[in-house]
Amino acid sequence: MLDYGMGNLRSVAKALEAAGADVVVTSSSAELDRSVALCVPGQGIFGRCMANLAAAEQDDLIRGWIDDQRPYLGICLGMQILFDSSEEQRGGASCTGLSIFPGVVRRLRGDVRIPHMGWNEVNDEHYYFDHSYAVRPRDDSLVSGWCWHGERFAASIRSGSVTAVQFHPEKSATAGLTLLSDWTAALEEAAV
Amino acid sequence: MTFTVYPAVDIADGKCVRLLQGRFGTETVYSDDPVKVAIGLSKAGARWLHIVDLDGAKTGVSANREMVLEVVARASCPVQAGGGLRGIDDVVEVLAAGANRAVLGTTALEDPAELRRACGRFGERIAVSLDARGDELTSHGWTVGAGVPLLDAVRIFADAGAARFIYTDVVRDGTMSGPNLHGLSRLAAETTLPVIASGGVGNLAELRAVAGLHGTGVEGVIVGRALYEGKFTVIEAVRAGDEASSGERAAAPPPEH
Numbered sequence: 001m002l003d004y005g006m007g008n009l010r011s012v013a014k015a016l017e018a019a020g021a022d023v024v025v026t027s028s029s030a031e032l033d034r035s036v037a038l039c040v041p042g043q044g045i046f047g048r049c050m051a052n053l054a055a056a057e058q059d060d061l062i063r064g065w066i067d068d069q070r071p072y073l074g075i076c077l078g079m080q081i082l083f084d085s086s087e088e089q090r091g092g093a094s095c096t097g098l099s100i101f102p103g104v105v106r107r108l109r110g111d112v113r114i115p116h117m118g119w120n121e122v123n124d125e126h127y128y129f130d131h132s133y134a135v136r137p138r139d140d141s142l143v144s145g146w147c148w149h150g151e152r153f154a155a156s157i158r159s160g161s162v163t164a165v166q167f168h169p170e171k172s173a174t175a176g177l178t179l180l181s182d183w184t185a186a187l188e189e190a191a192v
Numbered sequence: 193m194t195f196t197v198y199p200a201v202d203i204a205d206g207k208c209v210r211l212l213q214g215r216f217g218t219e220t221v222y223s224d225d226p227v228k229v230a231i232g233l234s235k236a237g238a239r240w241l242h243i244v245d246l247d248g249a250k251t252g253v254s255a256n257r258e259m260v261l262e263v264v265a266r267a268s269c270p271v272q273a274g275g276g277l278r279g280i281d282d283v284v285e286v287l288a289a290g291a292n293r294a295v296l297g298t299t300a301l302e303d304p305a306e307l308r309r310a311c312g313r314f315g316e317r318i319a320v321s322l323d324a325r326g327d328e329l330t331s332h333g334w335t336v337g338a339g340v341p342l343l344d345a346v347r348i349f350a351d352a353g354a355a356r357f358i359y360t361d362v363v364r365d366g367t368m369s370g371p372n373l374h375g376l377s378r379l380a381a382e383t384t385l386p387v388i389a390s391g392g393v394g395n396l397a398e399l400r401a402v403a404g405l406h407g408t409g410v411e412g413v414i415v416g417r418a419l420y421e422g423k424f425t426v427i428e429a430v431r432a433g434d435e436a437s438s439g440e441r442a443a444a445p446p447p448e449h
Binding site for chain 2: 126130177
């Protein structure tokens with residue numbers, strides 16, 4: 001799990017451990033390179049997140065990781081940064097993303113409470129959300145789960161070795177644990 | 193938005209307890225391991241947890257903060273944490289550790305400017321306690337009568353930017369003698385902000401009665417002793433809340449753990 005100074009990663013680490021993974025939380029490229037899979041959680045402001053990644057040259061690390069088809073799990077900001085740009089630019093920080101997938105991150109529209117904080121439905125399951133911005137991929141076929149809050153937005157995407165979710169599986173009870181367990185089980189299968 | 197049942201974990205002197213009407217010295221100890229209790233409740237199907245440092249609430253010194261933060265890190269559902277959060281620094285600490293909501297009570301009463309700053313910065317992540325003995329608010333873990341009328345406080349806190357209230361009828365709390373539906377209805381009518389009810393729920397029928405007020409702005413209920421005494425299970429409470437608030441029977445199967 002990539003530690004890039006964006007909030008507390010302990011909940012996600014604990015949840016992945018409960019899902020059967022051996023988790024190392026680190027900012028060391030060498031240590032990450034020894035791992036089977038990369039998880040990038042993250043909460044906070046998109047621009048600051050990208051600035052932190054760039055300062056540690058971890059933006060290239062993530063690009064290279066996904067280029068090499070290695071398993072990637074993005075949670076919340078870890079999903080948003082995969083796209084071209086975000087509207088969120090408090091403090092004047094950069095709002096350019098990693099451009100792994102074409103599309104933008106937009107503030108949720110509609111006459112609803114922002115942030116979108118609480119349980120909501122994706123593919124007949126309920127997950128816990130906490131965000132004000134959401135991904136709008138140019139290619140809808142990336143999207144594996146849609147959700148509704150004021151407008152339809154991408155709650156999860158899957159493409160190649162990338163799985164990414166806007167919600168917080170670590171706080172989504174059984175549904176979240178199932179998602180994480182399925183992800184770690186697939187890693188094990190691939191390793192056999 | 194569905195109606196939310198919040199199982200409560202109150203910590204005093206490192207133990208999981210319930211007080212009677214909020215009086216220190218009346219506690220029933222349910223476990224020496226509050227973290228284990230909390231994780232158990234989250235695994236049993238809770239969609240949220242409500243966790244309180246009772247020593248912190250009374251004295252302002254966060255005696256059980258470590259345990260609260262341990263629950264926050266390990267619970268598989270969102271957590272709202274309160275008790276002894278006496279300013280922005282305390283709020284920052286629990287939110288940074290991963291709490292999904294911080295509850296302010298004494299601070300809101302004693303320092304409205306600090307409440308305004310906290311709400312300005314954290315918005316939806318702040319809930320304000322209305323701990324009422326009759327029509328008067330109490331503070332310091334309910335040990336002090338604040339001399340502020342409940343409905344005045346509602347206006348002051350809403351003006352400071354509070355996103356939601358947690359209303360506790362202190363006289364009912366820990367008694368399982370039934371919630372104060374009259375007081376709850378009156379409060380919900382008085383404010384446009386969502387209200388979480390607390391105190392007095394002793395069985396599923398009473399929980400359903402609270403959930404029936406969902407349409408008036410009562411978004412959830414905190415349950416404690418009734419769960420610990422086995423009056424109902426977490427999943428029964430969650431389902432009863434869903435059914436009573438939506439007016440239809442929930443079809444979802446229970447979670448498997």
